[in-house]
Amino acid sequence: xxxxxxxxxxxxxxxxxxxxxxxxxxxxxxxxxxxxxxxxxxxxxxxxxxxxxxxxxxxxxxxxxxxxxxxxxxxxxxxxxxxxxxxxxxxxxxxxxxxxxxxx
Numbered sequence: 001x002x003x004x005x006x007x008x009x010x011x012x013x014x015x016x017x018x019x020x021x022x023x024x025x026x027x028x029x030x031x032x033x034x035x036x037x038x039x040x041x042x043x044x045x046x047x048x049x050x051x052x053x054x055x056x057x058x059x060x061x062x063x064x065x066x067x068x069x070x071x072x073x074x075x076x077x078x079x080x081x082x083x084x085x086x087x088x089x090x091x092x093x094x095x096x097x098x099x100x101x102x103x104x
Contacts, residue, residue, distance in 0.1 A: 003084060003091070004029060004031060005068075005073070005082040005093065006026060006029065006036060006068060006071065006073060006082075007026065007029060008026050008027070008028060008029055009025065009026060010025070010026045010073055010074075011023060011024070011025055011026075011073075011074045012024065012025075012026055012036070012038060012071040012072060012073055012074060013071065013072050013074050013079045014038070014041055014066070014070060014071055015070060015071065015072050015079070016069075016070040017042070017066065017070050018042075019041045019042060019066075022040070022041055023074060024038040024039040024040045024041045025038065025039045026038055026039075026071075027039055027063065029068075030065060033065070034067065034068045034069075035065035035066060035067055035068060036065065036066060036068050036071060037063050037064070037065050037066070038063065038066060038071065039063065040063070041063060041066060042063055042064045042065070042066045043061050043062070043063060043064070044061070044062060044063075044064045045059050045060070045061055046059070046060045046061075046062055047059055047060075048060055073095070073102070075095045075097070075098070075100065075102065076098075078097065080095045080096055080097040080098070081095075081096040081097070082094070082095065082096065082102065083095075083096050085101075087101060
């Protein structure tokens with residue numbers, strides 16, 4: 001398995017699908033299924049029954065997972081691909097467009 005190019009907390013831009021062009025923060029990453037959940041992207045309506053945790057029940061809007069191939073990392077307002085380099089004996093993510101190190 002290869003290293004993950006997108007991590008939790010990264011800002012990404014959607015490059016394909018119904019939310020194309022939108023940006024958001026990554027809330028979670030599913031490595032097994034190669035999917036990410038992005039804040040405010042791919043919103044769905046979920047009908048929930050009343051339960052102990054949710055007394056009211058009803059319709060809830062929430063984010064659904066989106067495939068990792070449909071998002072691109074955003075650095076300084078521009079979308080860029082990500083590569084890897086070894087710097088000071090540590091593997092770090094690097095922006096392909098500028099060569100700038102992402103992980104400090």
